[in-house]
Amino acid sequence: MQEFLELLPRFAVAALLTLELSLAGAALGLAGGFLLHLFRLGGGRVFALGCGVYVWLLRGTPFLSQLFIVYFGLPVLGLRLSAPEATVVSLAFYSAAYFSEIFRAGWAAIPRGQIEAAHAFGMTSRARFCHIELPQALAFALPLLANQLILVIKESAVASIITVPELTMTTSNIIASTYSYVMPYALLIAGYWLLTQSVAWLAQQAARRIPFLRTPS
Amino acid sequence: MDTPDLFTRCLGYLPALLDGALNTLWVAGVGVGCGFLAGILLHRLLSSTNPWFSRPARVYVSIIRGTPVLVQLLVCFYLPSALGVEVPGLLAATIGLSLNSAAYQSQILGAGFAAIPRGQIEAARTFNLSRSQTLWHVEVPQVLALTLPALVSEMIDVVKASAVVSVISVTDLMRVGQQLSSSTYRPLEVYSMAALCYLALTSLLSLAAWVCQRRLARR
Secondary structure, eight states, X not given: OHHHHHHHHHHHHHHHHHHHHHXXXXXXXXXXXXXXXXXXXXXXXXXXXXXXXXXXXXXXXOHHHHHHIIIIIGGGGXXXXXXXXXXHHHHHHHHHHHHHXXXXXXXXXXXXHHHHHHHHTTOOHHHIIIXXXXXXXXHHHHHHHHHHXXXXXXXXGGGGGGTOOSHHHHHHHHHHHHOOOHHHHXXXXXXXXXXXXXXXXXXXXXXXXXXXXXXXX | OOOOOHHHHHHHHHHXXXXXXXXXXXXXXXXXXXXXXXXXXXXXXXXXXXXXXHHHHHHHHHHHHHSOHHHHHHHHHHHHHHTTOOOOHHHHHHHHHHHHHHHHHHHHHHHHHHTSOHHHHHHHHHXXXXXXXXXXXXXXXXXXXXXXXXXXHXXXXXXXXXXXXXXXXXXXXXXXXXHHHHHHSOHHHHHHHXXXXXXXXXXXXXXXXXXXXXXXXXX
């Protein structure tokens, strides 16, 4: 019990860093993924092909190798990032590929007839995008987006390998200094589990409470 | 000393990287294989009507799916040694990946088991097949055929997740990349080559998944 109380503050700080890194990475990735998706929708063949190759590259390789290229490889080209910066940048590039695929699925789920109807009513393409496509695609994509955020939180553990003092790294440090294994590992698992479960719970609540996110059933 | 050009250098990395890629495939393959068997067991426990079986199984799946693979591997590697049992890195890696994959595969297999008509199981019982005979000779072959595309994409996930086994001193693709990078001082090209090797592995696997899917659709 004493050990538990002593370790708790350090874990709380580390969990906060994990959350910050993941949220920053996922937010940038969300924006990047949305841009990628817009390019795919309206940018012509070359853009669509480029986006497709990007998604293929990023989804076909492990996050660890992407992180190593950014953290150890880019300094060769003169771009030196600190470990937390490299983590956020890599998480953003990594998750943008997945987010763009989620947006694509969301848009694919909109019935074609609605878009034709919007045309027939003379809606501008911007009004159609904002009032017809976006709300429905978001409502469809919400659980997938939350799931992707959970994946980003889990992937951020890899940042411990390049010595970012987040949850996993902090636990390793505690173990190295106290030689006690069971309690730190139990707290580590509980920390990640609580983070991922609360994201899942929040997404569930949002889907139920926020009117336009409610999926028509 | 003359330095060969970029292309020749990258070719020079290939033999070592391919060696690492084989290790990666081996660890991931054994992980998915053992994970399949454990996944069947886990599915049985999950669908059991006895809460003493189904509840712990649900907690297990939730914990595995809610925590990073890296953490699971570290626990598999360091916790036994803390309790006085030395586990070599390779063994810890395969156990860790199996335990991880079992949780995900139990979900995939669940869909497969649900697709088997009840009548078949009743027929098997009528023919006096035991429960384990029904499982292994009637259900599992069909479930395997039905879920093969999903299982191959699980294999892709495990190949990618297995990159972190380099941390517990398994000489997989990523570890070979780290060794090459520290001996050549050319991290950008070495890690890019390693990433391309992963890309080749995952692309071949997704091609295999696509072929499985086509076969399945044709039946």
